[in-house]
Amino acid sequence: MTPESPIRESKPLTSRQRDVFDFIVRWIRETRFPPTLSEVAQFLGVPYPKSASAHLDALEKKGYIQRFPGKARGIQLTPLGESFQQNLVSEDLLVLPIVGRVRAGRPTDNQMIPDGTLSVPRILFTEKPDFILKVQGDSMTGAGIFEGDLAFIRKTRDVRSGDLVVAQMQGEITLKQFLVQKNRIVLRAANPRYPDRVVSPEEEENLIQGRLVGLYRDQSRTGKGFV
Secondary structure: OOOOOOOOOOOOOOHHHHHHHHHHHHHHHHHOOOOOHHHHHHHHOOOOHHHHHHHHHHHHHOOOEEEOOOOOOOEEEOHHHHHHHHHHHHHHEEEEEEEEEEOOOOOOHHHEEEEEEEEEEHHHOOOOOOEEEEOOOOOOHHHOOOOOOEEEEEOOOOOOOOOEEEEEEOOEEEEEEEEEEOOEEEEEOOOOOOOOEEOOHHHOOOOEEEEEEEEEOOHHHHOOOEO
């Protein structure tokens, strides 16, 4: 470490300092350059660039950034700031198992076999998913769900009639609409080619494995992302 880039004793950031640091990190991540003092002031909603300088001074004193006076974009993350940035990224990501198949036999919770993992931004979901299901077949095309899509599933058995759910029947994992009709449970496809599947009382106990909370489509195939 050179004398020109000292790391002072680190101290916790205040809520406002955390906001400014987050802004700097996002700006660098999106533009590959640090923000100017004017851009920091605009983020803070203050009228003059000098009004933002106090926040940057505090971040520098606490060891998270280094400033270079006289340069328009004279902000640089220190090693401490880089480390803190990585922690922020980790906090913002969900690492979810991808489930693509199920063992034959009596369906149980632990028979869904992970097929790798995927990291996704937590902010994309209003409800936190627990696993991802690779969609196979065309039984849900009427609901805008196609083969190859990734269905993000919250693991729960608390579902309502009309929800799109992941269910296990006869050793098969399937994505269908959950309906309650005349005191019986029906799994319905969103494609008229597939008949309703009436669930017997014996199958109800381990039927529901989760509820759909998000859907992702490969951008290389359709130009779309989360749908």
